[in-house]
Amino acid sequence: MILHQVEALAAAGVTDIVLAVNYRPDVMVAHLKKYEEQYNVKITFSVENEPLGTAGPLKLAEEILGKDDKPFFVLNSDVVCDYPFQQLADFHKTHGDEGTIVVTKVEEPSKYGVVVHQPGHPTRIDRFVEKPVEFVGNRINAGIYILNPSILNRIELRPTSIEQETFPSMTRDGQLHSFDLEGFWMDVGQPKDFLSGTCLFLSSLTKKGSKLLTPATQPFVHGGNVMIDASAKIGNNCRIGPNVTIGPNVVIGDGVRIQRSVVLEGSRIKDHAWVKSTIVGWHGTVGKWARLENVTVMGDDVTIADEVYVNGGSILPHKTIKANIDVPAIIM
Amino acid sequence: MSTKALILVGGSQRGTRFRPLSLDQPKPLFDVAGHPIIWHCLTALTKIDVKEVFLIGYYDESIFRDFIRDSSKEFPQFTIKYLREYEPLGTAGGLYHFRDVILKGSPKRFFVLNADVCCSFPLKEMLQIADDREAEAVILGTRVSNEAASNFGCIVSDQTTKRVIHYVEKPESHISNLINCGVYLFGSSIIFKIRKAMEIKADRRSSDPLYDPSEEDGSDNVLRLEQDILGPLAEEKSFYVYETRDFWRQIKTAGSAVPANALYLQKAHQSGAEDLAAASTTIIPPVYIHPTAIVDPTAKLGPNVSIGPRAHIGAGARVKDSIVLEDAEIKHDACVLYSIVGWNARIGAWARVEGTPISVNQHSTTVLKNGVKVQSVTILAKDCVVHDEIRVQNCVCLPYKELKKDVVNEVIM
Numbered sequence: 001m002i003l004h005q006v007e008a009l010a011a012a013g014v015t016d017i018v019l020a021v022n023y024r025p026d027v028m029v030a031h032l033k034k035y036e037e038q039y040n041v042k043i044t045f046s047v048e049n050e051p052l053g054t055a056g057p058l059k060l061a062e063e064i065l066g067k068d069d070k071p072f073f074v075l076n077s078d079v080v081c082d083y084p085f086q087q088l089a090d091f092h093k094t095h096g097d098e099g100t101i102v103v104t105k106v107e108e109p110s111k112y113g114v115v116v117h118q119p120g121h122p123t124r125i126d127r128f129v130e131k132p133v134e135f136v137g138n139r140i141n142a143g144i145y146i147l148n149p150s151i152l153n154r155i156e157l158r159p160t161s162i163e164q165e166t167f168p169s170m171t172r173d174g175q176l177h178s179f180d181l182e183g184f185w186m187d188v189g190q191p192k193d194f195l196s197g198t199c200l201f202l203s204s205l206t207k208k209g210s211k212l213l214t215p216a217t218q219p220f221v222h223g224g225n226v227m228i229d230a231s232a233k234i235g236n237n238c239r240i241g242p243n244v245t246i247g248p249n250v251v252i253g254d255g256v257r258i259q260r261s262v263v264l265e266g267s268r269i270k271d272h273a274w275v276k277s278t279i280v281g282w283h284g285t286v287g288k289w290a291r292l293e294n295v296t297v298m299g300d301d302v303t304i305a306d307e308v309y310v311n312g313g314s315i316l317p318h319k320t321i322k323a324n325i326d327v328p329a330i331i332m
Numbered sequence: 333m334s335t336k337a338l339i340l341v342g343g344s345q346r347g348t349r350f351r352p353l354s355l356d357q358p359k360p361l362f363d364v365a366g367h368p369i370i371w372h373c374l375t376a377l378t379k380i381d382v383k384e385v386f387l388i389g390y391y392d393e394s395i396f397r398d399f400i401r402d403s404s405k406e407f408p409q410f411t412i413k414y415l416r417e418y419e420p421l422g423t424a425g426g427l428y429h430f431r432d433v434i435l436k437g438s439p440k441r442f443f444v445l446n447a448d449v450c451c452s453f454p455l456k457e458m459l460q461i462a463d464d465r466e467a468e469a470v471i472l473g474t475r476v477s478n479e480a481a482s483n484f485g486c487i488v489s490d491q492t493t494k495r496v497i498h499y500v501e502k503p504e505s506h507i508s509n510l511i512n513c514g515v516y517l518f519g520s521s522i523i524f525k526i527r528k529a530m531e532i533k534a535d536r537r538s539s540d541p542l543y544d545p546s547e548e549d550g551s552d553n554v555l556r557l558e559q560d561i562l563g564p565l566a567e568e569k570s571f572y573v574y575e576t577r578d579f580w581r582q583i584k585t586a587g588s589a590v591p592a593n594a595l596y597l598q599k600a601h602q603s604g605a606e607d608l609a610a611a612s613t614t615i616i617p618p619v620y621i622h623p624t625a626i627v628d629p630t631a632k633l634g635p636n637v638s639i640g641p642r643a644h645i646g647a648g649a650r651v652k653d654s655i656v657l658e659d660a661e662i663k664h665d666a667c668v669l670y671s672i673v674g675w676n677a678r679i680g681a682w683a684r685v686e687g688t689p690i691s692v693n694q695h696s697t698t699v700l701k702n703g704v705k706v707q708s709v710t711i712l713a714k715d716c717v718v719h720d721e722i723r724v725q726n727c728v729c730l731p732y733k734e735l736k737k738d739v740v741n742e743v744i745m
Binding site for chain 1: 684
């Protein structure tokens with residue numbers, strides 16, 4: 001997921017990327033370092049020893065972000081969309097103020113923080129209204145910003161929120177603008193949303209005619225939006241799709257049906273299994289004639305025995321499931 | 333010395349618990365382990381010296397015509413006749429009604445088998461105990477769990493002599509965990525005992541001021557072996573029990589056909605029956621496949637699976653602990669577990685039809701799910717259709733239904 005962001009940032013001419021992380025950095029370091037060369041960017045890890053909220057990490061990385069007066073992008077890693085970095089940078093330069101946040105239009109703004117513009121101005125933000133009870137607009141913060149290094153002066157090095165402290169201080173000074181996002185947007189912090197976000201992302205690739213997608217001429221591709229790593233092996237008489245990603249070194253048996261799912265690296269799905277709305281974790285195994293559905297999430301190295309049914313199971317790493325999970329449950 | 337045998341087959345007004353399968357076929361003719369339930373009774377009777385077999389029930393005569401014709405060829409050692417009761421007389425009432433046929437030729441004794449039990453029918457052993465003890469009646473008994481016992485007729489017997497000293501049908505409290513298997517060997521004198529019981533019952537009615545005829549569930553002739561005969565019989569001194577340690581199951585509900593199928597298949601497998609499918613990477617014994625069924629070589633079957641005539645099992649399908657009836661079709665990559673797939677039913681590709689496993693020794697076919705009692709076995713009646721990729725779990729589906737959405741814990745009308 002983060003790779004899509006790295007790729008899009010590099011394409012927009014970004015040379016330095018700071019990852020603000022607070023857990024398992026060694027896993028991510030190993031994962032991302034190899035992409036530095038591929039995309040010709042420098043990736044720095046900024047590790048928080050205590051959670052610093054959404055603004056604190058920027059202050060922590062002041063040395064890199066403030067090394068010149070060029071603006072920097074800020075992204076929430078949970079957000080999936082058609083990243084419009086180049087247009088965003090161009091727009092930001094045009095208005096000349098300190099910051100621009102990407103906004104997306106939603107149907108039900110009452111669940112979000114809504115952006116309200118200054119009267120008579122199309123982009124300058126006047127204020128934010130959290131969970132508005134009456135309609136004040138339907139543009140919400142999409143979690144992607146471009147900011148000038150000067151805003152670092154507005155942040156102290158302590159746990160602090162960019163949405164609740166930094167942005168209001170910028171709007172008071174008329175320094176914050178909005179930029180409308182075209183296309184899909186999804187916060188994929190939850191597994192359910194992650195699956196929806198994957199669907200949206202794959203649909204957008206299909207629209208663009210992306211070469212990353214597995215061509216529909218493959219006999220097993222069903223309904224399109226299927227992305228299969230070249231190193232994955234697919235058995236005979238499978239039906240895969242729509243909306244499926246299959247990672248590196250995955251082995252899919254014969255007569256397997258997969259739809260609306262993400263199958264991660266090194267996992268194995270045995271013959272005749274049926275998989276829908278499921279995240280098959282790294283190095284997982286799904287048994288013959290097993291059936292997984294309803295946002296089932298397999299952690300690292302989980303095994304589902306032959307013929308077992310799992311309905312919405314969140315299964316923690318290294319577990320083996322030998323009996324049906326009939327109703328959604330967390331398996332510790 | 334030859335004996336006669338009576339098989340009590342009941343009637344269509346009974347056996348309602350076997351619905352929805354009994355809506356399309358009388359329960360005694362339902363196939364388990366590739367053969368009708370009463371075929372297994374007949375097979376047991378070939379092991380002893382029996383010359384005449386009577387089916388007693390109140391189904392229309394035409395129902396058993398084909399079965400009797402075919403079985404007469406298959407079992408030339410005895411004659412098979414159907415005796416029809418024109419009104420339900422009760423198990424004992426029926427015997428009395430046909431007393432002339434039973435007593436013809438003055439047989440010393442005769443067997444009475446309930447058609448709805450599945451067991452090894454140790455008839456030889458029952459004859460042995462009758463000879464040894466000069467018993468007037470021998471009942472087949474089996475031990476069940478204390479919890480299950482009160483759903484059956486309970487027998488109290490003398491530990492050493494095996495004489496029955498007390499018998500109560502479905503007691504409210506715990507009496508014994510030795511229960512009535514529904515298989516009896518009676519001396520001919522039982523007919524007179526039945527007449528005596530009828531007289532006593534009629535007497536009691538006429539003298540009982542509390543007797544209310546509207547509370548009776550049939551005519552005055554209704555007299556049941558279990559309630560009306562066995563209790564008094566225990567008062568006398570020549571009623572014995574043969575306790576079997578082999579398998580025993582009642583076939584009451586439609587779901588109970590699945591464990592019965594499993595037990596008969598295991599018995600056939602262990603005795604080296606030749607009509608079972610040979611073990612292989614895709615066949616886990618015991619599995620019965622009718623010679624006219626078409627099973628793809630990549631489909632995996634067993635254990636405890638019966639596939640009926642002209643049934644079709646597609647590539648990569650999985651069938652386990654299930655009965656697939658005539659002309660049914662299971663498409664590729666579908667999975668069928670602990671279920672009955674009715675006549676001409678269709679199961680789509682990647683569909684999953686599933687019941688809940690219950691132990692063979694558990695004398696119940698329901699399970700509790702989220703506090704609700706549901707059928708443990710999923711049953712698709714005649715001509716049901718399950719669409720591709722649909723999941724059906726713990727459901728009973730009446731004939732001709734089409735399932736397009738996932739269903740769980742439902743009776744689909």
